[in-house]
Amino acid sequence: xxxxxxxxxxxxxxxxxxxxxxxxxxxxxxxxxxxxxxxxxxxxxxxxxxxxxxxxxxxxxxxxxxxxxxxxxxxxxxxxxxx
Numbered sequence: 001x002x003x004x005x006x007x008x009x010x011x012x013x014x015x016x017x018x019x020x021x022x023x024x025x026x027x028x029x030x031x032x033x034x035x036x037x038x039x040x041x042x043x044x045x046x047x048x049x050x051x052x053x054x055x056x057x058x059x060x061x062x063x064x065x066x067x068x069x070x071x072x073x074x075x076x077x078x079x080x081x082x083x
Contacts (some may be wrong), residue, residue, distance in 0.1 A: 003041035010066035019057045052082040
């Protein structure tokens with residue numbers, strides 16, 4: 001993922017998967033999130049294994065830059081059953 005025009009040096013990035021207020025997974029930089037090009041705002045979530053049952057979940061990515069500026073991404077993540 002790319003946060004265009006932002007430098008991610010020293011940024012806090014948190015990825016969460018939840019449903020109904022319950023958090024099923026939370027990842028941070030160094031624990032499932034990698035900043036691959038800090039100067040150009042590029043980071044990667046995963047890969048990682050998760051024991052989450054099939055269904056619709058909400059995900060959120062919160063980014064707090066070193067200067068305190070915040071960005072948020074939210075959406076729906078559909079987990080399909082294994083074939």
